[in-house]
Amino acid sequence: MNLSARYTELSRLADLGEEVEAAWSSVSDRAGSYRVLPDGRCDIILRFDAGRRPIAEVTVVVTGPTTRFYDVPIEPGMGFVGIRLRPGCFETVLGFEPADLANANLVGPDAFAACPDLETLCAPARDENELVARLTAFVRRRVADSSSKPAPMARVVISAFHASGGRLRIGDVANMHAISERTVQRIVFGATGLAPKTFAAILRFHRALRLLQDHRLSPADAALEAGFSDQAHMSRVFRRMGGFSPARLPDVTLVSLHD
Template sequence: MTLSARYTELSRLADLGEEVEAVWTSVSDRAGSYRVLPDGRCDIILRFDAKQRPIVEMAVVVTGPTTRFYDVPIEPGMGFVGIRLRPGCFETVLGFEPAELTNANLIGPDALAACPDLKSLCLPARDQNELVERLTGFLRRRAADSRLKPAPLSRGVISAIHASGGRLRISDVADMHAISERTVQRVVFKATGLAPKTFAAILRFHRALRLLRDHRLSPASAALEAGFSDQAHMSRVFRRMGGFSPARLPDVTLVSLGD
């Protein structure tokens, strides 16, 4: 696996609203593949040829929540502009629940069929900046017009799981919000398309990755701090979700995850 794309989050667009976690761009600098790690999120992406001026051909991609890695083949000059949606906001923006896309993506005509308003994103554009403006404008309009707003309970439950790095038990989350475990299951599944234990496992995976890469902890220490039962448990999760070992981390993108 080769990381051959420059991923950049646009911090100036971080405050678009509660629906948006990040606006990002990526342009490949050579042929290869780009490994996408599960993060419990869904993205709306415009894929285009960054060498074109103006940009006249592009495809819309809507990514669903995933439980394991997948590799995207890329070519030199292949560009992407994307918006990462916060958990609970997918339905607000696109009109259907993320569970309909678990471990799947909608690409091109399939994305347009699922949400016809996405067609407005595919008009010719001067450059990448115009695509960013178009995508953020689309999100603002859809969020403002939507009647499917995330419930306060959903945001509270998701935030609690995030704050613990995925280490809280479902029973603890239920007790914190004076609700049943079944309600936690329902709320998290509706917001993310994933079972709570799966969503929490993804957060532990990302926390362990950052402890290893950014804080230089040993695998044994990272496993303990991230909430795994032991290093062997962490290694199994890394192989399943990332396709690599904690002892030999490849050059993969770690996206910013809010609460």
């Protein structure tokens, strides 16, 4: 794996609405590959040639929820801007359920077939800022016109999993909110396209990565703090979800995840 893209979250965009977790951009500086880690989210991405002004060709990519890593081949000057949707808001914005796109992406015509309105994002643009503004306006328009709204309990249930770093069991979340385990399963699956156990495992994976990368904990201490049964358990999850060992972390991007 060769990290050759600069990922930046665009914090200057404060008014993204509740449906959007983050807007971001990335430009590759050399040929290589970019490793995408599972995060329990779906993104709408615009791919373009960052070396051309104005931007003449734009490709739409919609990413579904994934359960393991995958590598994206990139070339020098390849640019991306994206909107990361909050769990529970995918269907509101795009009109179909995230489970329909589990472990898959839609690119170009396939994305238009699933959501024809996405084609409006592909007009030429002056620069990257115009593409970001276009994406943001697209989400706002789709939300305003949508008859599908997030389940009332979705934000609360997803927040509980986040607050615990994925360590709460389904039964614990159900008891906290006086609902059945079956209801928790239905809510999480509808919001993320993933089973609650899988979603929680992804959150534990990200928490452990943060503990190792940002807080410099040892693998044994990170495994304990993140809620794994032991270091060997954490290592197996890291190999499956990230393709690497917690003892030898590659240069990977950790996105910001919010409840």
